[in-house]
Amino acid sequence: MAYAIVEAGGTQMRVEPGRFYDINRLPVDEEGNFTLDRVLLINNDGEIHVGQPTIEGATVEGTVMRHFRGRKVIVYKMRPKKKTRKKRGHRQELSQLMINSIRLNGQVIAGEDSPQDTTTTQSEPVAATTEEE
DSSP: OEEEEEEETTEEEEEOTTOEEEEEOOSSOTTOEEEEOOEEEEEETTEEEEOSSSOTTEEEEEEEEEEEEOOOEEEEEEETTTTEEEEEEEOOEEEEEEEEEEEETTEEEEETTOGGGGGSOOOOOOOOOOOOO
């Protein structure tokens, strides 16, 4: 199983093709494609590529599925004996990103059009024969 560690939205995360991830809001419309260039590590079935700090020529491609707001976080500050209370709420703007493929120097390592995904054989449908006498 291939995966990559990327930096997106100020955070580092482990991503795999075919999975959804919630990251900070991306400047792309819904159903638009997005390419992550800051790839820190790629693991392809035990073959590991480590960047210093990033891997040259490595990209992770994904599709923005939707934009939404995260759960509300309540920040409550109180100073005892001073009658001072502050209650604030925050909802982070997020984007849901589905990872399509991991590429290294233009070659697809994992995801769509990858060599690992073409192992299934597709046979042609056999037409049903009827015997008429």
